[in-house]
Amino acid sequence: MPRLVVVSNRIADPRKTAAGGLAVALAEVLNNTGGMWFGWSGKVIEPSAGGKAGEGEVHTQQAGAVKLVTVDLAREDYDAYYVGYSNGVLWPVFHYRLDLADFDAGYIGGYRRVNQLFARKLAPLLQPDDVIWVHDYHLIPLAAELRALGCQQRIGYFLHIPLPPPLILAAIPGHDWLVRGLCSYDLVGFQSEADHQHFCRYIQSEAGAQDVGGGRWRVFNRTVHAGAYPIGIDVDEFAAVTQAPEAREMYERMRREYSRRKLLVGVDRLDYSKGLPHRLKAFRELLQKYPETHKSATLIQIASPSREDVSAYSDILHELESLCGSINGNFGELDWMPVRYMHRTVARARLPGLYRASRVALVTPLRDGMNLVAKEFVAAQDPEDPGVLVLSRFAGAAEQLKEALLVNPYDKEGTAGAIQVALQMPLEERRQRHQALLANCKRFDVHWWCDTFLDTLRTAQAEESGTPWLRL
Numbered sequence: 001m002p003r004l005v006v007v008s009n010r011i012a013d014p015r016k017t018a019a020g021g022l023a024v025a026l027a028e029v030l031n032n033t034g035g036m037w038f039g040w041s042g043k044v045i046e047p048s049a050g051g052k053a054g055e056g057e058v059h060t061q062q063a064g065a066v067k068l069v070t071v072d073l074a075r076e077d078y079d080a081y082y083v084g085y086s087n088g089v090l091w092p093v094f095h096y097r098l099d100l101a102d103f104d105a106g107y108i109g110g111y112r113r114v115n116q117l118f119a120r121k122l123a124p125l126l127q128p129d130d131v132i133w134v135h136d137y138h139l140i141p142l143a144a145e146l147r148a149l150g151c152q153q154r155i156g157y158f159l160h161i162p163l164p165p166p167l168i169l170a171a172i173p174g175h176d177w178l179v180r181g182l183c184s185y186d187l188v189g190f191q192s193e194a195d196h197q198h199f200c201r202y203i204q205s206e207a208g209a210q211d212v213g214g215g216r217w218r219v220f221n222r223t224v225h226a227g228a229y230p231i232g233i234d235v236d237e238f239a240a241v242t243q244a245p246e247a248r249e250m251y252e253r254m255r256r257e258y259s260r261r262k263l264l265v266g267v268d269r270l271d272y273s274k275g276l277p278h279r280l281k282a283f284r285e286l287l288q289k290y291p292e293t294h295k296s297a298t299l300i301q302i303a304s305p306s307r308e309d310v311s312a313y314s315d316i317l318h319e320l321e322s323l324c325g326s327i328n329g330n331f332g333e334l335d336w337m338p339v340r341y342m343h344r345t346v347a348r349a350r351l352p353g354l355y356r357a358s359r360v361a362l363v364t365p366l367r368d369g370m371n372l373v374a375k376e377f378v379a380a381q382d383p384e385d386p387g388v389l390v391l392s393r394f395a396g397a398a399e400q401l402k403e404a405l406l407v408n409p410y411d412k413e414g415t416a417g418a419i420q421v422a423l424q425m426p427l428e429e430r431r432q433r434h435q436a437l438l439a440n441c442k443r444f445d446v447h448w449w450c451d452t453f454l455d456t457l458r459t460a461q462a463e464e465s466g467t468p469w470l471r472l
């Protein structure tokens with residue numbers, strides 16, 4: 001069996017839990033397959049400590065069956081590659097937020113430099129029959145950089161965030177360079193069929209790609225495979241965590257504390273794409289329109305700190321704090337606060353208990369690649385008395401989880417109405433919806449995602465051996 005080499009910006013010790021869907025999913029994959037996980041160490045070297053752009057120190061550590069190899073980044077590189085280009089240009093545009101993108105700051109040089117650095121550090125560690133799987137928007141040009149160093153291995157790529165329609169993508173100066181980078185991979189995977197279709201339309205309209213069947217495209221003088229591979233969770237592992245002491249203790253505590261109320265839960269990174277202010281406004285609308293919810297409904301909102309170096313993230317923090325304060329100020333009573341807001345990361349081991357004690361989950365991003373919290377909520381429920389998932393139609397998960405109550409998060413009244421339906425839903429309907437949702441999460445779990453992607457990658461390369469590599 002060829003060795004699996006996973007490359008992503010953020011990596012985590014697969015034996016421990018992490019916040020952030022990508023790290024959680026890849027840890028689960030690598031725990032099963034073994035192999036190497038290569039990425040950023042999380043360490044930034046300041047200029048006073050020799051942190052000028054250039055070579056980053058490499059660290060190697062064995063974590064069970066997985067070899068973790070990480071690279072430090074110089075401050076200048078981190079600022080341009082991670083804060084600047086990845087999270088200040090690509091993240092907003094790929095989430096349809098052209099208004100938040102900073103195109104003028106010249107971050108692209110640092111983005112390219114770090115991709116070249118990763119390629120230089122990774123190439124000597126590769127074995128000829130390795131299968132390389134690169135993840136996410138931080139590393140779009142990596143395959144082309146590896147090819148330039150002579151790497152002949154199969155290289156697949158998975159985009160964890162949405163891919164916008166061609167005319168939004170085309171607003172990025174250098175979009176053609178980025179898409180040529182994507183087309184240097186043997187297989188490009190997307191979270192949803194909508195994202196996949198956006199890619200197909202872009203390469204046809206902007207690069208004259210020809211559909212050669214079987215998910216393959218002839219473009220830039222080579223053949224690239226593309227498809228939708230929605231990511232899942234390890235449902236069995238999550239069910240087991242739900243029964244573990246930490247989750248049970250949380251469940252019992254929540255049930256005791258909220259025995260007279262129905263609990264609503266939101267668990268998100270504090271990110272403008274997650275639609276948190278829109279969610280709170282819909283919750284306020286619920287309290288205004290349905291007075292019977294007073295004292296009977298409490299929303300617990302966890303907002304895990306994220307990317308605090310990017311200015312758009314601190315703006316949303318203030319907006320959220322002010323909304324929570326005004327809702328509690330206007331509706332709260334001595335013995336009831338409508339919103340409990342926490343700006344903190346909650347250990348993943350405790351989340352299943354919280355999910356299971358909640359009658360309703362609010363997963364209402366304005367855009368989201370997938371959203372694993374939606375699937376975790378489903379997996380944690382008691383099938384005999386399950387909670388209801390209120391899900392944004394703009395999350396990748398909505399293509400699969402059709403038995404959720406699908407909402408448009410921009411529609412405050414509509415979302416408030418759906419929350420009220422969720423709170424009132426009869427047991428039999430809750431059971432039926434949950435059964436269908438759980439079946440979907442089980443069928444398309446993280447193992448399905450990994451196996452299907454890697455099987456296609458193996459076939460893709462075998463069919464196309466001999467196609468020329470792309471140089472950027």
Ligand SMILES: O=P(O)(O)OC[C@H]1O[C@H](O[C@H]2O[C@H](CO)[C@@H](O)[C@H](O)[C@H]2O)[C@H](O)[C@@H](O)[C@@H]1O
Pocket residue numbers: 010019020021022023025136137160161231306307368369370371372
């Ligand atoms: O690494 P950070 O900058 O702290 O951000 C955390 C991760 O956020 C994004 O996650 C995405 O991947 C999830 C799993 O596929 C998906 O469910 C979610 O919709 C996406 O937003 C990002 O894409 C990752 O690279 C980050 O590590």
Ligand SMILES: O=c1ccn([C@@H]2O[C@H](COP(=O)(O)OP(=O)(O)O)[C@@H](O)[C@H]2O)c(=O)[nH]1
Pocket residue numbers: 018019020021022024267268269302303304344345346347348351370371372373374376
């Ligand atoms: O306080 C928190 C917030 C989130 N998470 C985990 O982080 C992941 C978030 O993944 P998702 O796909 O929903 O969104 P992302 O943050 O990757 O955009 C899920 O596994 C959550 O259980 C966590 O462990 N603690």
